[in-house]
Amino acid sequence: MSTVREFRSDPGAVAPAKAAVREAQSPLEAVQRLIRAACEDLGLPPAVYEYLKEPARVLVVNIPVRMDSGEVRTFTGYRSQHTDVVGPTKGGVRFHPAVTLDEVKALSMWMTMKCAVLGLPYGGAKGGVVCEPRTLSRSELEGLARGYIRAVAGFVGPERDIPAPDVNTNAEIMGWMLDEYSSLRGVVTPALITGKPEVLGGSAGRTGATGRGVVITIREAADRLGLDLRGATAAIQGFGNVGSHTARYLQELGVRVVAISDVRGGVHRRDGIDVEAAIEHTRRYGSVVGLPGTDPIGSDEVLYLPVDILVPAALENQITMANVDQVSARIVCEAANGPTTPEASEALVQRGTFVIPDILANAGGVTVSYFEWVQNLQNFYWPEDEVEARLEDMMVRAFNTVYKVHAQRGVSMRRAAYMVALKRLADAMAARGWL
């Protein structure tokens, strides 16, 4: 790397996390603080933060959709591409009423950090559409998915930016987007998008990959802490793709999943919930609420149960300085992106909670997306056991790398993960002559 200079504050920039007394007011501010703090920890040249403090490009689009009523309604969509310093950008597309440009920017920045922790050859990206998918019919949803990819088609592509599923999007929606893009380009382009159905070139194991990765990190953490997972208890907030697979794989390791919640409410059972029954109930009724043999519990209450493992697997900002004192789990594993503010996370760590940060915990999804993209480019497909073995290997290596920095430097796992990521990104910048 070029000469390492002292990292100086500039008056316009966000305050370093060390000196922060005020809780970050938004996910964007939170991720900026985290990046800046890691740059300081590593003594990186100021240019590193300058390159990373905002996304390189953002696109705002209006998406007209013909509704079932015959009227045309316009939806707002975003795509944020944070940095392509190590390769094309990569990240999911979220359909949610609360999506904002700043949220999408923050999510793209977390993607950069996540890919760098795992050593994947991508920068981060994220997309979002402001909509309430629960109020859309299937054909309206399909129109929106096709409209979104049409609107960003000149901006994405296998060598530029590769979308994937996120909140309220899934393999079927990725299939529609792939079809639309392929029609526009006049050539079938499986490497455009990951998390698609296997019959269209999706990777074996992608659907469960994020949950599988989450559970690998919990297993590694439990090992370091001397916690026997057989008989340990867990509570899970959010029971979509990530939450449900996490619950399934935890149960396979002998963990008792005593509480689960989704946006409509939660369920509790001291002796452990039958996870497969909860998945089936959710498939049928759209929520875990009302699962026979369980007691009702509020969505938020799940966060406060005296369990060994708490897995927030829904949205950002669920654990903040306002409620952190009520969290009593021994391990908090951030399956969602940004579920804990940096300040609340620091408070948990001070109390002895082992926090596995999002950019490590939920990296299994993008890792298998990377495998999917590689398979698409080679047009050669791997069996599921090979995907799982490679995922296991990469997640364990990433966990060990972060844990080593955590132990050697006496910093939190989050700070350590950012340091690992920033070191790789800064090395790439230096090698490209940017520093």
Ligand SMILES: NC(=O)C1=CN([C@@H]2O[C@H](COP(=O)(O)OP(=O)(O)OC[C@H]3O[C@@H](n4cnc5c(N)ncnc54)[C@H](O)[C@@H]3O)[C@@H](O)[C@H]2O)C=CC1
């Ligand atoms: N799908 C993926 O591969 C990856 C997803 N993530 C992150 O994981 C999180 C969850 O994503 P998915 O499972 O894909 O989304 P999803 O749409 O499949 O599921 C989201 C779940 O969260 C629940 N939820 C929403 N608001 C809630 C609230 N206030 N309280 C309790 N539950 C609530 C929903 O009801 C649903 O059960 C997000 O933060 C996402 O960015 C991270 C890495 C990869």
Ligand SMILES: O=C(O)CCC(=O)C(=O)O
């Ligand atoms: O699979 C991917 O490419 C990205 C998944 C994602 O959006 C995330 O990790 O937050």
